[in-house]
Amino acid sequence: MVIKILRTTAYLLALTVVFQCVTEVLRPKDQSQKRIAGFDKEVKGSLDVVCIGSSHAFCTWNPVHLYMRYDIRSCVYGSESQPIEASLAFVKRALKLHHPKMIFLESFMFSSATGEKKTKTAPAHRAIDSYPWGKDRISLIESMVPPGGKAEMYFDVRQYHSRWKCLGKDDFSICGERDCCHGCQLIGKVVPITQYLYNFDKIWDRGINAYLAVRLDQINQLVKAHGAELVVFTAPFHAVMENARFCKGLSRFLKSRGIEYLNFIDEKSGLKLDVKKDFADNKDGHLNIYGMEKVTDYIGDVLKNRHHLNSDRRYEDEWRDDIEQYGKMRNQEIAKWRQSEEAR
């Protein structure tokens, strides 16, 4: 009987390993997944600042540029259309792994935080698939996903099993690489937009949803409990009036909680981007490499001068290699865009 039980246990372990391997092979290895998985490759406890948020976070914050100019080690940990529930879980993980001095939280998806569990499948998968298993992942699934979609989150092979028809070489590389860009996305494209700045003195306060207020309070308490500081920022994007009204309400709320807020769509923010050269698309208005570097410089100044964040010169070797790789990728991306423009 004992032998049978031991055999059964060994079989179940083998089954679990096989199942995990199959799931890993079937899971898509796109740029987004690689970027999020790259956070796990950061040296533990090496980051001074972690930036968390949606695509506007990883198109705005350039950790390598920040390190080159200000010696501050940071990483962007975010996914496309990342809901606030995922941001909370990411903040928890970032604080646990790196004990950073500051957390920068990007606010583009805040206006969608209503507690009604309407997160679409793709953003939910991006946020959840790479999150390690544990109580936090279960809380994340339960808080974000409506009842009908939870099975896919607990067993993401349900979502991806039909990928057996289009598996490539990349799908069998389970280990993954270190991300030399530390989570940011380099876009060489230049697309002009009309405007992104507003005069907040003339805008009325739309207020924020109570659910968002509760979540922001949770994040703030969590960050404070770890002895870190929370800063919320609204990245430059192709905002409309409704977005500006929401930011006004957000600003008031954050002020009442003593949380610093950097609003880059405010005329008075002190940052001026070139609407003809610094943006990569005119839909949501993500920044390209040029815009990203300008915003990163601004944030670097804030970190150095206002928060007196200083470097301790650790992990220089790892970052030196990353700078070299990053430089090549940056030039490639810009050259690619120039070539496509010339071809037209």
Added chain:
Amino acid sequence: MSQLIPLAFSRKLAMHLVGMLPLCVMAVDFTLVEGELPQMVESEVEGGQVITISGDVYCPGLAKSLCNVVRFSVRFENQEGLPVSSGVLPEDANTNGVFYANGNVGPCRFSKTVLVPDRSIRLELGLIPLWKEGKCEVKELSIDIQDQSAFLGDAFSPTWWSARLRDWLSGGLDPSSLGFCGFVIILLLLYFVLPAVLQPWILLLGSVVFYSMFSVKAWCFLGASILSVYLGGWLMSASRIPRVICGSVICMNLGLLAFTKYGTTFFPGTSILIPLGISFYTLQVISYLVDLARGEVQVERNPFKLALYLTYFPLIMQGPISRYGQLGPQLWARHDFDLDRIRDGIQLALWGAFKKMVIADRAAIIVGKVFAPESGIEGLPVLFAAVLYSIQIYADFSGCVDISRGVSQCLGIDLIRNFNHPYFAESVQDFWRRWHISLSSWLRDYVYIPLGGNRRGMCRKYVNVLLVFAVSGLWHGTGMNFFVWGLLHGIFQITDVARAKIGMFVWKGLGMDASAFLCRMCRILVTFSEVTFAWILFRAQDYPHAISIIKRMMAIRPRQVLETSWVSLGLDRMDLTVLLAAIGLLLVISIFQERKSVRCFINNRQLCVRWFASLAGIVSLVVFGMYGTGYRPLQFIYMQF
């Protein structure tokens, strides 16, 4: 603009509604008129809760051309009846909202998540019309207040578990779903961990929960059947006219079955609930009563034993139809924990899941596309789809039965085998000895033999055969196509004898032994063709649709083999390859099983071979199964009966 007035609802009703988890639905008829006071609903709340208030409002009277806006407002009050601030200003932004109610497009949804301020004990939800003129008659107003607090905290807190359980219990369980796996695992744990004396009660409780997940209202019918059988049994044992009582109770149950299945045919426009499994448990009721009348079983004095026999969850959806003498004692016996038996049960269930999810659901895509009335596809593809449907229905039905048998085997309960490679039958009579064995044996014992069977001459035998299969057709469905399907099988059975004689004559003429492999193959192919032809009637939406499929199938052209683009029939090349490979595997295993048990063969091999076979099976099910996002889960075919 307006003052708030209370609705027709009493405060007590509102409090009761909030006490219900999670849905509270109120059907309301009232009229909103601009200038008059808005309608309001009250609800008890607790400070600190985060609640989502959502609902549907249907205002059929509103014209399309008006900009019809209904505003809802949420106000909190403390014990003194004074308003309490939500704490996040401005209040309008936090608690109020507007939505556009266009009566011509149906109910309009509104939703708001709010944080209940501290010290609040009451919530008032008001609807205020904002249009310029006219009335709005509100036909339906349903409110759903869900406490989101459970999802704000960490997993595994008490409120987390109650919310999780609520989600899990809110829908029925498909046997090929993860929810069903979870249900079975929990049941098995309770079954073997708790004292053995509790085993039947755990089964009963599990069966009750399982059935309730599909429909609580259906308990009226099932409860009536259980009660009628129990009381009927008692009366039969104490009465001098047991057969009259037996007949009355059977008529009552058949009446219920006929009412639910045929009610909408005779009373069109009505909506009648069809209880899950009514066709199956009604036959079990009849078998128990008739066996009791014949003295083959003793009267059951324990109502719970009868209840478990009729509600036993692996059987309730698709059978097999079990006799009380065979199943009853097993359900109430104690079963020891046996790892080998559980392993065998899981293997059987996985094989059933493979047949359903890899073969049946894949074949269904081609069948659905080709057989669709508007498809316009003719000739060879229709023939191909007909053959695929034969395989689909076998894989689907036998798959579910294997899952039921596998789960039962884990519990230590043996169910009768319902299929014995029916497509290897050499005659239609042989087919019915191999297909849905529990139903055909039931029909034989409770319809064919009481009618006289073959003991009253050849003509009467043929009439009895036709009657039995007509009953079988009617049992399967209400349409003319099912009736004709049944009759067709009866006719095939009758012509079997003539066909066998013709066959003997032909083989003798060719100098061949009738038991030779080639002769057997011919008989098998002819039988398969007859059965496949009949399945067209079974699959069609109705009789005219069946005729149109048959006509389209007859339009075969010789060059179609080369002209047809087989990958345009609904599956891409890779899925078609997987389907054909899986069907090939099913065929090989079926041939193997004619001589030997595949499970015994694998279990006698070395450990690494056993593990490899098992892991390969599970991985192929996980990778090639038709489930998950992008797939519409197909109901088991026989579940509709």
